[in-house]
Amino acid sequence: MNQRDKELMIEFCQELIRVPSLSGDEEDVASLIKDEMSKLGYDEVWADDAGNVIGKLAGNDKSAPSLTFTAHMDQVDVSPSEDWEHDLFGGEIDGGYIHGRGASDTKGAIATQVYVTSALNELTRPHGDVYVAAVVLEETGGLGTKYLLSHFETDYAVMGEGTKNELRIGNRGRVLVRVNFQGESMHSSAAPPEDVLHYDVMKFLERLKGLKMASGELGSSHVVPTLCKCDNPGSNVTPGEIELSVDWRTVETEASDEVLERIIELLPQNAAAHIDPMERGTYTGIKLSSPDRQSSYYISPDNQFVREVRESLQERYGRDVPVSTWDFTTDCGYFADAGIPIVGFSPCEEKYAHTQEDRVSISLMEEAVDGYGAIIESVPELPGQTD
Numbered sequence: 033m034n035q036r037d038k039e040l041m042i043e044f045c046q047e048l049i050r051v052p053s054l055s056g057d058e059e060d061v062a063s064l065i066k067d068e069m070s071k072l073g074y075d076e077v078w079a080d081d082a083g084n085v086i087g088k089l090a091g092n093d094k095s096a097p098s099l100t101f102t103a104h105m106d107q108v109d110v111s112p113s114e115d116w117e118h119d120l121f122g123g124e125i126d127g128g129y130i131h132g133r134g135a136s137d138t139k140g141a142i143a144t145q146v147y148v149t150s151a152l153n154e155l156t157r158p159h160g161d162v163y164v165a166a167v168v169l170e171e172t173g174g175l176g177t178k179y180l181l182s183h184f185e186t187d188y189a190v191m192g193e194g195t196k197n198e199l200r201i202g203n204r205g206r207v208l209v210r211v212n213f214q215g216e217s218m219h220s221s222a223a224p225p226e227d228v229l230h231y232d233v234m235k236f237l238e239r240l241k242g243l244k245m246a247s248g249e250l251g252s253s254h255v256v257p258t259l260c261k262c263d264n265p266g267s268n269v270t271p272g273e274i275e276l277s278v279d280w281r282t283v284e285t286e287a288s289d290e291v292l293e294r295i296i297e298l299l300p301q302n303a304a305a306h307i308d309p310m311e312r313g314t315y316t317g318i319k320l321s322s323p324d325r326q327s328s329y330y331i332s333p334d335n336q337f338v339r340e341v342r343e344s345l346q347e348r349y350g351r352d353v354p355v356s357t358w359d360f361t362t363d364c365g366y367f368a369d370a371g372i373p374i375v376g377f378s379p380c381e382e383k384y385a386h387t388q389e390d391r392v393s394i395s396l397m398e399e400a401v402d403g404y405g406a407i408i409e410s411v412p413e414l415p416g417q418t419d
């Protein structure tokens with residue numbers, strides 16, 4: 033990219049970091065993005081009812097498939113134990129990095145995606161429509177992306193979660209199951225041990241621990257109990273109800289709705305299991321709701337989109353571009369559910385996300401914009417999803 037665009041992109045990234053944007057409070061960052069897109073000459077810029085910002089760069093070949101770059105605007109809160117060397121919301125530049133909360137998760141990616149215009153100017157071949165979609169509410173379960181895909185269509189997508197300019201093709205999903213045990217609350221001096229609810233929980237947990245887990249390209253699925261709530265008022269009273277949260281990380285060989293059935297099979301008569309809805313309010317004032325689970329996502333390295341993207345990046349960079357999977361859950365599962373092939377490619381780095389070291393490398397940002405240009409050029413070779 034040219035020097036002028038590079039400087040503007042860095043400034044834009046700093047501005048994004050300087051505006052805090054907790055989940056549900058992304059309005060100010062959303063306006064910055066809309067303004068920048070308009071300044072850069074996007075053909076259309078709008079926000080949907082949930083506040084996701086979408087910019088369109090119209091292609092000159094209407095038959096070519098469309099491509100969407102996406103990342104999230106919200107950022108996680110700061111925990112009291114964090115000890116920042118740089119100003120948390122300063123967007124300071126030091127050692128070749130832009131520092132601050134959200135830099136690598138995923139404001140650095142938004143800045144490069146919005147500046148994809150810099151790569152497009154140098155394109156000589158026809159291409160399809162290119163979109164940049166900055167979404168809300170990723171950190172609280174991905175309801176922004178889920179809403180976006182209820183009304184927005186695209187043929188292919190690139191996710192901006194941290195990959196350090198490598199490719200990611202999968203991540204495990206998650207399902208949160210609540211298990212409620214019902215019994216009788218008794219004074220501990222007289223409670224027969226066989227009637228104390230904790231022992232029912234113990235038997236369930238032993239069965240859970242012994243479950244055979246599914247495996248696939250994403251490794252092995254994984255389940256552990258997390259929260260445990262008892263309703264008893266004191267230590268001399270046994271509980272009449274215990275609620276246990278079970279966090280299950282799924283791989284691509286198991287459907288997220290199988291998980292609940294498998295837990296129900298382990299339950300004693302006096303227990304029931306369900307998946308709660310996650311409910312979040314957007315800054316636009318609407319309420320989004322969805323079951324508290326996110327699908328896993330996996331796309332084969334032999335998939336034509338993955339191959340084209342990888343080859344074009346390797347050709348552009350003159351180096352190998354490794355392919356692997358993420359350890360954490362991303363919004364890619366919603367794209368997979370919608371039948372949209374998606375890969376991860378971003379200058380952000382997984383290891384800095386949610387840490388006091390949060391930062392994004394300027395040279396990786398510059399390289400990413402160049403890579404986006406290569407990806408855009410590879411897409412006309414692919415079939416449209418609606419063909």
Ligand SMILES: [Zn+2]
Nearest residue numbers: 137171385386
């Ligand atoms: Zn995050």
